[in-house]
Amino acid sequence: MNHVDIKKELIKMLGPDKVLTDELDLMYYSYDSSFLTKLQPVTPNAVVLPTSTAEVQAVVRLAYEHGINIIPRGAGTGETGGCVATEGGIVIDLSRWREIVEIDVNNMQVVVRPGVIHADLNDELAKFNLFFPPDPGSSKMCTVGGMVANNASGLRAVKYWTTEPYVLGLEVVTPTGEVIITGGQQARCIKNVSGLNLTKLMVGSEGVLGIVTQIRLRCFPRPKARGIAMAVFDHLDDAPATVLEVYQAGVLPSGIEILDGSAIKAVNDFKPQINLPDAEAILLFEVDGNPPGVEYEGQIIKEVAGRRARQVEWSTDKQRMAELWEGRSITAAAAARVRPDGSRIFAGEDISVPISKVAEVLRAIRALGDKYGIKVVNYGHIGDGNVHCAPVINPEDPHEVELVQKLVDEIHLLAIEMNGSTTGEHGVGAARRGYAVLEHGSAVEYMKKVKNAFDPKGIMNPGKLF
Amino acid sequence: MDFRELPPVKEQLMKCVRCGKCRELCPVFKEIGVESAAPRGHVFMVQMLRDGKVEPTPEVYDRLGQCLMCETCSANCPSGIDVHELNAAARAYLSQTNPNWGKDLLFGNFWTKPDLMKQSIKLASLAQRLGLQKLARNIGLTRILPGDLKDAEKILDHIPPRSARSTLPAFTPAQGDTRYRVGYFLGCGTDFLSPEIAQATVNVLSRNGCEVYIPEGLKCCGLPHIANGKLDVARQLTIHNINLFQKLNVDYIITDCGSCSATLTEKNLRFVLQGTPYQEDAAAFAARVMDLTVFLIDVLDIRVDVHTGQKWKVTYHDPCHLVNAQGITAQPRELLRRIPGVELIEMPNAASCCGGSGTYSVTHHQVSMQILDKKMSNAASTGADVLATCCPSCIMQLNHGCRRSNWNAEVVHPVVLLDRVYQEALTTV
Ligand SMILES: Cc1cc2nc3c(=O)[nH]c(=O)nc-3n(C[C@H](O)[C@H](O)[C@H](O)COP(=O)(O)OP(=O)(O)OC[C@H]3O[C@@H](n4cnc5c(N)ncnc54)[C@H](O)[C@@H]3O)c2cc1C
Ligand code: SF4
Ligand code: SF4
Numbered sequence: 023m024n025h026v027d028i029k030k031e032l033i034k035m036l037g038p039d040k041v042l043t044d045e046l047d048l049m050y051y052s053y054d055s056s057f058l059t060k061l062q063p064v065t066p067n068a069v070v071l072p073t074s075t076a077e078v079q080a081v082v083r084l085a086y087e088h089g090i091n092i093i094p095r096g097a098g099t100g101e102t103g104g105c106v107a108t109e110g111g112i113v114i115d116l117s118r119w120r121e122i123v124e125i126d127v128n129n130m131q132v133v134v135r136p137g138v139i140h141a142d143l144n145d146e147l148a149k150f151n152l153f154f155p156p157d158p159g160s161s162k163m164c165t166v167g168g169m170v171a172n173n174a175s176g177l178r179a180v181k182y183w184t185t186e187p188y189v190l191g192l193e194v195v196t197p198t199g200e201v202i203i204t205g206g207q208q209a210r211c212i213k214n215v216s217g218l219n220l221t222k223l224m225v226g227s228e229g230v231l232g233i234v235t236q237i238r239l240r241c242f243p244r245p246k247a248r249g250i251a252m253a254v255f256d257h258l259d260d261a262p263a264t265v266l267e268v269y270q271a272g273v274l275p276s277g278i279e280i281l282d283g284s285a286i287k288a289v290n291d292f293k294p295q296i297n298l299p300d301a302e303a304i305l306l307f308e309v310d311g312n313p314p315g316v317e318y319e320g321q322i323i324k325e326v327a328g329r330r331a332r333q334v335e336w337s338t339d340k341q342r343m344a345e346l347w348e349g350r351s352i353t354a355a356a357a358a359r360v361r362p363d364g365s366r367i368f369a370g371e372d373i374s375v376p377i378s379k380v381a382e383v384l385r386a387i388r389a390l391g392d393k394y395g396i397k398v399v400n401y402g403h404i405g406d407g408n409v410h411c412a413p414v415i416n417p418e419d420p421h422e423v424e425l426v427q428k429l430v431d432e433i434h435l436l437a438i439e440m441n442g443s444t445t446g447e448h449g450v451g452a453a454r455r456g457y458a459v460l461e462h463g464s465a466v467e468y469m470k471k472v473k474n475a476f477d478p479k480g481i482m483n484p485g486k487l488f
Numbered sequence: 489m490d491f492r493e494l495p496p497v498k499e500q501l502m503k504c505v506r507c508g509k510c511r512e513l514c515p516v517f518k519e520i521g522v523e524s525a526a527p528r529g530h531v532f533m534v535q536m537l538r539d540g541k542v543e544p545t546p547e548v549y550d551r552l553g554q555c556l557m558c559e560t561c562s563a564n565c566p567s568g569i570d571v572h573e574l575n576a577a578a579r580a581y582l583s584q585t586n587p588n589w590g591k592d593l594l595f596g597n598f599w600t601k602p603d604l605m606k607q608s609i610k611l612a613s614l615a616q617r618l619g620l621q622k623l624a625r626n627i628g629l630t631r632i633l634p635g636d637l638k639d640a641e642k643i644l645d646h647i648p649p650r651s652a653r654s655t656l657p658a659f660t661p662a663q664g665d666t667r668y669r670v671g672y673f674l675g676c677g678t679d680f681l682s683p684e685i686a687q688a689t690v691n692v693l694s695r696n697g698c699e700v701y702i703p704e705g706l707k708c709c710g711l712p713h714i715a716n717g718k719l720d721v722a723r724q725l726t727i728h729n730i731n732l733f734q735k736l737n738v739d740y741i742i743t744d745c746g747s748c749s750a751t752l753t754e755k756n757l758r759f760v761l762q763g764t765p766y767q768e769d770a771a772a773f774a775a776r777v778m779d780l781t782v783f784l785i786d787v788l789d790i791r792v793d794v795h796t797g798q799k800w801k802v803t804y805h806d807p808c809h810l811v812n813a814q815g816i817t818a819q820p821r822e823l824l825r826r827i828p829g830v831e832l833i834e835m836p837n838a839a840s841c842c843g844g845s846g847t848y849s850v851t852h853h854q855v856s857m858q859i860l861d862k863k864m865s866n867a868a869s870t871g872a873d874v875l876a877t878c879c880p881s882c883i884m885q886l887n888h889g890c891r892r893s894n895w896n897a898e899v900v901h902p903v904v905l906l907d908r909v910y911q912e913a914l915t916t917v
Contacts, residue, residue, distance in 0.1 A: 042522065044547075046524070046542065046547055046548065046551060047522065047524050047551075049532075049533075049536065050522070050523035050524045050526075050529045050532060050533070051523055053506055054506065055505060055506045055507050055508060060505075060506065097508055097511060097512075098506075098508060098523070099508040115523075117521065118521040139512060160507070160508070162509065162512055163507070163508045163511055163512045164508075352566070354566065355566030355568075358503060358567060363499075365502050365503045365504075365505065365567070366505060368505060416502070
């Protein structure tokens with residue numbers, strides 16, 4: 023079949039409203055949030071927007087039969103080009119498929135289709151005093167399917183960890199067009215160790231093993247109270263040391279965030295009314311749970327952090343908490359403000375390092391920035407060592423683009439050298455696949471064997487991961 | 489002027505990190521669900537245009553034209569990008585390269601000449617009242633606009649027979665001592681679609697110590713032209729209006745239409761007047777422009793000391809051009825609260841778009857109706873009997889929504905309710 027026939031066949035199967043074939047419409051699927059696809063957008067050959075397992079299966083079968091690449095896509099908020107057809111093919115956009123199939127309150131779980139938006143899901147769960155704890159910064163726009171595929175996490179990973187432990191089971195359309203259910207055909211249990219854990223294998227597989235069409239997620243009771251502590255440090259090294267000391271004092275906050283001097287400056291430039299104290303680093307601790315416990319742990323943090331910090335503020339007041347947290351939540355956007363003609367870019371943005379090495383890594387990144395003459399704003403989830411660096415450049419200047427690519431490469435290598443990883447939560451996609459062997463050595467061969475077992479024709483999101 | 493030189497294109501385009509935050513906020517994207525309708529998609533396409541990667545074709549205009557200019561994306565973009573301005577800049581460029589006789593006639597000619605417009609509206613309205621739908625279709629707005637006309641023209645069904653300006657005097661004295669001299673920017677929507685708002689505005693201002701001037705020869709604020717790629721026409725209209733008000737020595741320039749006040753903000757005028765010597769005049773002009781509700785609450789701080797005994801359950805819809813473009817949400821609500829007999833009930837998602845947006849409900853009828861139906865179900869869920877809002881275009885759309893959903897609510901501008909209280913109190917004294 024030629025391209026024209028494939029497109030006709032897709033329209034026959036799904037109807038004209040769910041198939042895009044016009045060149046102009048396809049161009050819009052050439053990017054996600056990555057810097058990579060901003061530089062090198064790649065237009066797919068077709069886009070389909072299925073809203074049933076049968077429709078997904080029909081597309082995959084057609085693709086399998088004719089050896090055409092298929093690329094699953096959620097909201098396209100990934101930072102790695104993961105959902106872009108870098109080697110051509112049909113993009114399967116699942117973001118229209120937004121059904122919450124069932125909230126099983128009695129069994130503390132929820133069943134959803136892949137296009138449900140994370141924040142929408144939590145809004146619905148809140149009606150039952152439940153929540154799905156991982157909380158990416160992209161909560162209001164990313165899909166649950168994308169979160170499963172990338173094993174996303176967020177600010178509260180310190181206590182609640184990543185998406186993976188919450189995924190109890192999946193429905194997957196495999197690259198050969200079959201439908202499998204992982205985690206037990208009819209299971210509604212929470213604990214289950216029977217069989218090879220295909221659920222775990224699928225979570226974080228970035229769409230290279232199959233298309234997730236239904237997700238069964240475990241939910242937690244919604245915490246009743248929250249409190250936030252802000253600690254201000256004159257010496258960067260005191261920040262990670264304080265994080266360890268808080269853990270050693272028996273407290274596991276829900277989140278611990280760091281802003282270094284560059285981020286503090288960016289936030290104050292962007293919104294002077296936030297008025298963060300000038301310092302080498304600021305830590306924000308979030309504690310959640312029941313009111314007495316929150317207050318108790320808040321006081322411990324205040325006492326422990328006070329040993330090294332210049333100033334510590336603890337608050338459970340809603341308004342004040344919102345103000346303190348705003349400093350952190352706008353950092354990503356504020357980063358660009360360090361340069362009037364600049365834009366922050368999503369590249370080298372997600373390294374993960376041992377907590378004990380965070381200060382050393384931040385200093386090394388600063389030195390690398392100086393070496394290339396590029397401003398880098400640093401912030402991140404210090405509670406688990408996940409550092410977000412935001413290089414700020416003029417992306418329209420080819421020289422700066424060239425330099426920043428060298429800088430990003432060095433940041434990735436630095437992470438590996440420091441016993442860390444090139445990515446803590448955003449994934450590998452097309453952007454970081456070049457580091458696979460360096461990070462995993464011969465294990466990459468076994469990854470490829472696993473992929474081959476699922477995808478003998480190599481059509482499932484090729485050019486990603488390794 | 490080369491569209492590449494317009495400020496949003498020059499300064500903002502590169503700042504988009506394609507984070508996608510705007511996708512889920514866009515009312516159109518929520519209905520259509522394809523990336524070409526997402527604000528992020530529009531930014532991308534403008535970049536492709538600028539870089540010459542796509543030709544400036546009518547097909548590109550169609551994609552960008554899906555945006556109804558509600559500014560929700562711009563108000564919420566973490567990178568501070570004015571997505572709607574980028575879109576408007578691109579539309580202007582596309583219009584230059586793809587002349588469209590219908591749009592040229594409508595926005596280049598008809599909508600710049602108040603008299604011509606008045607005549608046509610009169611004819612359309614007369615024809616409608618005589619049941620001559622076909623004739624109405626042939627002479628009214630619907631002839632020039634594409635889309636699902638048969639259904640869409642129902643929205644325009646209720647055009648009043650007389651425009652506001654044909655009944656209102658150019659000068660109305662203040663009752664009692666004069667506190668302020670006020671120029672009234674009587675926009676096209678109020679003038680032709682909701683003349684009762686204009687009457688109420690003049691009454692209420694005068695009653696609260698304002699001399700009210702309606703300048704002779706006032707023209708459209710230019711928003712329809714900006715939205716339809718006629719930036720050059722918008723520029724002429726703006727300069728004309730600025731000159732007109734310069735001659736009137738007034739303290740404030742008041743408008744009851746959210747879209748007019750949004751179009752006349754300094755930021756927007758800078759965009760429109762880029763490359764002309766009028767930037768400073770525009771700043772001085774814009775500094776005096778104020779939404780009516782803001783003026784009544786923040787400047788006049790009115791207290792309503794009369795009662796009629798009448799009671800209304802009111803819910804308020806935030807017009808996009810007040811909430812997104814100007815961040816105005818408190819004063820319209822406060823005004824409603826100050827009207828004796830009003831009980832204000834908040835609807836869910838009061839700030840979500842109604843899908844009207846001027847001509848959008850005609851040009852993109854189906855999407856517009858989908859957006860409207862959501863709005864109506866939120867509004868009706870309050871059990872209110874009055875649906876208040878501060879934009880004639882929203883009022884037209886919401887009235888249509890009431891008819892569509894068989895919800896028997898009255899759709900009004902708050903000032904009309906206030907004036908009603910004043911008038912009824914007078915007659916019952
Ligand atoms: C401003 C911003 C903040 C962010 N913050 C965080 C954060 O705090 N933590 C975090 O972890 N991430 C974060 N991200 C990254 C991103 O939002 C997450 O990785 C998210 O889970 C991606 O979801 P998506 O729906 O956009 O997926 P997409 O970007 O569309 O796709 C991501 C990957 O998943 C695959 N995929 C998508 N759907 C399916 C499916 N149904 N079946 C199989 N494969 C599929 C795609 O092929 C691709 O490889 C952030 C991104 C932005 C722009
Ligand atoms: S929110 Fe702003 S930066 Fe993000 S994709 Fe939309 S326009 Fe771009
Ligand atoms: S202005 Fe409104 S309709 Fe247009 S892209 Fe932005 S959010 Fe969508």
